[in-house]
Amino acid sequence: MKQLFPSLLTLAILSSSFPIAGSGRSPGPSGSRQPIFGFRDAAAENSVESRFLAVPDPKLAEEHLRTLTQAPHMAGTPEDKATADYVAQKFREAGLDTEVVEYKVWLNYPAEISVDVTAPAGVEMHGPTREHVDGDPYDSDPRVVMPFNGMSPSGDAEAEVIYANYGTPEDFEELEKLKVDVRGKIVLVRYGQNFRGVKEFIAQEHGAAGVIIYSDPYDDGWRRGDKYPEGPWRPDTGVQRGSVGYMFEFPGDPTTPGVASLPSLPESKRISPEQSAQMPKIPVTPLSYHDARPILEHLAGPDSPREWQGSLPFTYHVGPGPVKVKMHLKQDYQFRTLWDVVGRVRGSDLPDEWVVSGNHRDAWVYGAVDPNSGTAAMLEAIHGVGELLKSGWKPKRTLVFCSWDGEEEGLIGSTEWVEQHEPDLANSPAYFNMDVAVSGPKFGASAVPSLKQFLRDIAKAVPSPKGGTVYEAWQKSSRAREGIGQEDYKPPAAQVTADVPVGDLGSGSDYTAFLQHAGVPSDDIGSTGPYGVYHSVFDNFAWFKKFGDPEFTYEQEMARVFGLQAIRMADADVLPYNYEEYGKEIAAYLDAAKKRAESKFGDRAFDFGAVSAAAKHFQEAATKILAKQKTPPRDPAKLAQLNQALRGTERALLVPEGLPHRPWFRHAIYAPGEYTGYAAVVIPGVNEALDKGDAERARQQLASLAAALGRAAKTLEGSR
Numbered sequence: 001m002k003q004l005f006p007s008l009l010t011l012a013i014l015s016s017s018f019p020i021a022g023s024g025r026s027p028g029p030s031g032s033r034q035p036i037f038g039f040r041d042a043a044a045e046n047s048v049e050s051r052f053l054a055v056p057d058p059k060l061a062e063e064h065l066r067t068l069t070q071a072p073h074m075a076g077t078p079e080d081k082a083t084a085d086y087v088a089q090k091f092r093e094a095g096l097d098t099e100v101v102e103y104k105v106w107l108n109y110p111a112e113i114s115v116d117v118t119a120p121a122g123v124e125m126h127g128p129t130r131e132h133v134d135g136d137p138y139d140s141d142p143r144v145v146m147p148f149n150g151m152s153p154s155g156d157a158e159a160e161v162i163y164a165n166y167g168t169p170e171d172f173e174e175l176e177k178l179k180v181d182v183r184g185k186i187v188l189v190r191y192g193q194n195f196r197g198v199k200e201f202i203a204q205e206h207g208a209a210g211v212i213i214y215s216d217p218y219d220d221g222w223r224r225g226d227k228y229p230e231g232p233w234r235p236d237t238g239v240q241r242g243s244v245g246y247m248f249e250f251p252g253d254p255t256t257p258g259v260a261s262l263p264s265l266p267e268s269k270r271i272s273p274e275q276s277a278q279m280p281k282i283p284v285t286p287l288s289y290h291d292a293r294p295i296l297e298h299l300a301g302p303d304s305p306r307e308w309q310g311s312l313p314f315t316y317h318v319g320p321g322p323v324k325v326k327m328h329l330k331q332d333y334q335f336r337t338l339w340d341v342v343g344r345v346r347g348s349d350l351p352d353e354w355v356v357s358g359n360h361r362d363a364w365v366y367g368a369v370d371p372n373s374g375t376a377a378m379l380e381a382i383h384g385v386g387e388l389l390k391s392g393w394k395p396k397r398t399l400v401f402c403s404w405d406g407e408e409e410g411l412i413g414s415t416e417w418v419e420q421h422e423p424d425l426a427n428s429p430a431y432f433n434m435d436v437a438v439s440g441p442k443f444g445a446s447a448v449p450s451l452k453q454f455l456r457d458i459a460k461a462v463p464s465p466k467g468g469t470v471y472e473a474w475q476k477s478s479r480a481r482e483g484i485g486q487e488d489y490k491p492p493a494a495q496v497t498a499d500v501p502v503g504d505l506g507s508g509s510d511y512t513a514f515l516q517h518a519g520v521p522s523d524d525i526g527s528t529g530p531y532g533v534y535h536s537v538f539d540n541f542a543w544f545k546k547f548g549d550p551e552f553t554y555e556q557e558m559a560r561v562f563g564l565q566a567i568r569m570a571d572a573d574v575l576p577y578n579y580e581e582y583g584k585e586i587a588a589y590l591d592a593a594k595k596r597a598e599s600k601f602g603d604r605a606f607d608f609g610a611v612s613a614a615a616k617h618f619q620e621a622a623t624k625i626l627a628k629q630k631t632p633p634r635d636p637a638k639l640a641q642l643n644q645a646l647r648g649t650e651r652a653l654l655v656p657e658g659l660p661h662r663p664w665f666r667h668a669i670y671a672p673g674e675y676t677g678y679a680a681v682v683i684p685g686v687n688e689a690l691d692k693g694d695a696e697r698a699r700q701q702l703a704s705l706a707a708a709l710g711r712a713a714k715t716l717e718g719s720r
């Protein structure tokens with residue numbers, strides 16, 4: 001689901017050739033393994049890890065991807081069920097105790113979708129035009145769903161059009177300055193910069209009658225490079241589908257906030273979709289730049305600000321009109337069945353501690369990159385775990401692998417599962433997410449700060465198809481990125497270390513419920529490149545084989561990284577978190593918030609004393625426990641106590657009553673932004689109150705944050 005912003009840099013990397021690494025017996029640069037915490041026999045552990053690393057196979061990953069993407073498989077369709085069955089079979093072949101879990105959730109499929117230009121005379125457009133390029137073997141399948149937006153209501157609107165750039169709050173302010181009134185108008189915005197549900201929400205707040213979201217060639221079309229099938233970028237008719245559910249208050253099934261949508265859930269426990277904070281009120285639908293062009297080209301009114309100019313060959317005006325558009329959307333809403341596939345390997349020593357790894361399986365159409373590059377890599381990771389199991393190995397902690405459904409509509413499969421298993425997850429040491437595993441060769445990751453060093457250590461143990469380790473390639477690409485305007489798709493984290501940057505977790509994929517609702521330390525990994533076919537019919541096997549990962553060696557790399565995380569975490573004697581890095585990041589967030597507070601309210605408005613003291617307390621406790629992690633107690637009871645302290649700290653950062661106006665989100669340090677959706681807002685209670693200019697709330701939230709930091713510090717200290 002997550003939006004990928006292309007990086008120009010990866011173009012250069014893609015063209016370099018590399019040997020196929022390590023499909024044979026010698027998987028990794030031996031000896032590159034950093035000493036980590038604990039005292040388990042390092043040689044034995046290394047041998048488990050190297051035996052695992054030898055298994056993931058590019059050819060098998062290719063076979064998985066080909067099978068998973070042979071038909072369009074939107075959530076809830078028979079083809080989606082067929083992919084669940086395939087995944088379940090692979091889980092079982094590897095020896096996982098596997099179940100297919102069903103949920104009943106509120107979803108729309110499109111019944112009738114049309115967008116027609118009705119004025120001025122002589123301008124014709126009747127969309128959406130079917131997605132097509134000559135030479136694509138997949139785009140004519142009758143099961144390809146017509147372009148639409150998930151969670152849009154049915155509705156008709158006919159009105160003059162206004163162009164609003166990316167549809168950010170600043171863009172609407174700019175329209176106000178230009179004295180352009182959007183009330184009652186159809187707002188045309190382009191994809192990019194924020195989550196599409198946020199575009200819809202802001203347009204609705206400003207009184208628009210409908211929203212059309214199109215893909216401008218500037219953002220992921222020919223302005224970036226050759227378009228598909230000559231290159232990897234979006235062709236004229238390519239449309240980005242996607243959910244416009246507004247997940248600021250909660251993700252998942254719109255009718256069951258905080259409750260699992262099991263088929264047995266009585267109707268009375270659901271809220272009506274009309275009451276759900278998730279559901280937009282005005283119709284919204286996507287278009288290609290082929291279809292948006294006649295609308296944009298005939299807009300009059302003021303010239304748009306120059307930064308709003310996309311790459312169609314005329315000056316963009318903001319309107320309103322004289323172009324009029326008629327939107328006609330008839331959505332088929334029903335409660336539909338989703339299928340999560342969940343496979344377990346019971347832990348030998350600590351079965352109640354679940355190390356959970358997951359990837360979503362449902363796609364808008366074929367989903368070769370998003371998400372099935374992740375599914376194929378996950379299946380090869382599980383293949384590796386299966387080989388270890390056959391040789392007699394047992395993980396110390398329980399391994400859980402999940403193939404989520406309904407992610408695209410609103411992170412539904414993962415959210416419902418977390419809501420169902422919240423008590424079981426109270427002892428979970430980690431959730432590892434992978435959505436888009438591979439769209440190109442550049443490794444990247446986001447994580448809670450406590451897992452950032454763990455991730456770097458994992459990357460040091462896995463070979464890169466470019467030669468050397470994933471870590472070395474990662475270092476090179478992050479160094480090379482400096483000075484280039486295009487950022488990675490993740491917002492940069494507070495840079496408190498000189499090491500490779502690991503981003504913060506906002507929202508946009510299945511870690512959301514784990515981290516922000518249940519307080520499970522989480523990360524998210526992916527390998528990216530030039531990718532302009534996101535959520536279109538062209539994100540298919542032919543695209544992937546030509547541009548994504550022709551040799552499937554990055555699939556192999558991601559299978560190794562993904563699986564190694566789970567194995568190392570499950571077998572760790574001492575849980576490998578680094579809370580010192582967490583403490584430093586929190587201190588940096590507080591510094592920034594203090595500066596913002598002073599610039600907005602003057603330097604006497606708030607007392608940061610208590611929260612700064614709590615942050616310092618947390619940092620000191622983190623430093624002490626890190627020393628203990630390096631020389632852990634031999635006594636099993638003391639060791640258990642140390643691990644319990646480490647495991648409980650993330651959860652201690654949850655605010656029991658939740659964040660203001662959105663109790664489902666409980667994490668005191670990270671939440672998805674109100675007006676970004678994907679990007680994280682850090683220390684959200686405080687920063688959102690400052691944004692709103694609400695000093696009283698900001699004071700309460702400083703106190704609430706101080707309390708959470710105090711609890712987390714005490715939890716770390718509970719290890720004596």
Ligand SMILES: [Zn+2]
Nearest residue numbers: 001370371435
């Ligand atoms: Zn996805």
